[in-house]
């Protein structure tokens with residue numbers, strides 16, 4: 001362990017005191033993630049022929065952001081932790097690889113934001129840690145000062161250079177200040193509530209949810225609504241771009257988590273979407289949107305913004321090429337196969353291989369089989 005963590009030549013850390021055995025991590029499907037994974041799809045594109053009516057059942061995969069946090073948290077445990085329903089995504093494979101080697105794989109950590117957060121469990125477990133600074137989507141500065149101040153408040157000495165290092169001096173008594181929110185007053189901002197107000201019929205069931213949009217015979221468009229992104233249980237910033245893509249009536253979307261999570265607006269405008277951004281607020285103008293988009297070549301600039309382009313083009317007629325889909329692949333498992341199952345015409349074109357693959361035949365899903373033992 002000491003040697004793996006001191007493999008940074010600039011590190012001055014001494015051997016950490018081991019209190020627990022080195023964790024063994026086994027991903028049954030991907031014993032070692034290749035760090036080339038993230039680059040492999042740079043040349044791929046999604047080709048979407050929009051306008052088909054989508055209907056059917058889709059099984060939701062496990063969430064990337066939950067899986068990353070739980071994978072990291074498992075470092076705090078001795079013995080075996082078994083995680084199920086872990087999506088097979090470039091980010092989860094990268095995290096498995098980081099945990100597997102427990103080397104300061106700067107290249108890996110720099111590509112995913114979650115990688116940085118191994119710093120807490122490692123510090124708790126070994127007394128010191130060296131990790132690369134976080135990567136992830138380029139959706140503004142994404143500072144980590146609060147996390148660092150938290151580690152310091154717990155007694156850690158933290159140095160931030162090209163690497164983030166934390167060396168425990170003592171675990172002094174400390175307090176975490178939790179602000180209690182009035183959950184009931186925030187609940188009305190949830191997306192389901194908004195969709196229901198906009199005209200969707202939503203039937204929550206025990207383990208699934210049935211959702212029907214307004215039929216085309218009745219106008220097809222959702223009524224507009226105004227929404228502001230907020231921490232849980234408000235509308236998450238991770239749903240803001242996709243929500244924007246759905247709107248075809250006058251609406252206002254305010255982004256309050258990041259100062260700039262609007263990279264998708266410029267790409268949606270290339271389709272002909274009538275949108276304007278003022279600061280961190282987007283104004284969606286009425287009827288011109290939705291089904292009247294025209295085909296175009298666009299690029300995903302981040303994960304959720306990329307997904308908003310897919311949704312916008314599925315809803316309107318014409319053919320579109322979306323590049324930059326390695327961003328989308330970070331968060332959506334088996335995207336094309338799920339969409340094809342409900343009637344979408346979507347193909348992946350891998351420019352390296354020079355052909356498009358059609359997923360109308362369902363590919364084997366790893367949803368229930370991707371299991372990590374830690």
Ligand SMILES: CC(=O)N[C@H]1[C@@H](OP(=O)(O)OP(=O)(O)OC[C@H]2O[C@@H](n3ccc(=O)[nH]c3=O)[C@H](O)[C@@H]2O)O[C@H](CO)[C@@H](O)[C@@H]1O
Pocket residue numbers: 065113141142143144145146147148230231232236237238256257258259
């Ligand atoms: C609360 C929230 O909605 N978090 C979202 C945020 O997480 P992410 O982990 O990126 O951001 P955080 O939850 O850490 O930060 C939320 C806000 O606090 C600020 N901040 C955070 C840490 C810090 O040390 N200093 C600081 O100023 C950030 O600039 C941001 O405005 O983006 C992720 C990817 O889209 C989403 O999955 C998360 O749901």
Ligand SMILES: C=C(OP(=O)(O)O)C(=O)O
Pocket residue numbers: 064065112113114135136137138238303304331
């Ligand atoms: C931006 C996202 O991921 P990350 O924090 O890993 O960049 C996301 O999940 O929407």
